[in-house]
Amino acid sequence: MWFAAAAAILLLVLLVGWVVLGYYRRELSTVKEELQRYEDAIPVLEAYYASDVVICGDRVCANIDPKGQRTGDERQYVQVQPRRRQ
Numbered sequence: 001m002w003f004a005a006a007a008a009i010l011l012l013v014l015l016v017g018w019v020v021l022g023y024y025r026r027e028l029s030t031v032k033e034e035l036q037r038y039e040d041a042i043p044v045l046e047a048y049y050a051s052d053v054v055i056c057g058d059r060v061c062a063n064i065d066p067k068g069q070r071t072g073d074e075r076q077y078v079q080v081q082p083r084r085r086q
Contacts, residue, residue, distance in 0.1 A: 068080065
């Protein structure tokens with residue numbers, strides 16, 4: 001009887017531990033994905049900060065560099081002026 005009770009308690013503790021471990025593994029996976037999204041956004045934010053651009057309404061307005069490098073399939077994109085350091 002005592003052996004069966006001890007075995008049942010041990011199994012219950014192992015089951016609870018397994019459930020808690022699974023929960024934390026899922027949480028850790030979610031946090032890693034969120035961190036990766038933030039790390040992927042860093043180059044975009046650095047480029048935005050280095051460029052002379054502002055938000056105007058629901059778009060981005062830019063001070064275009066007439067001598068800037070062109071890119072895109074049809075070379076439709078032009079570099080913007082660098083932001084002036086204040």
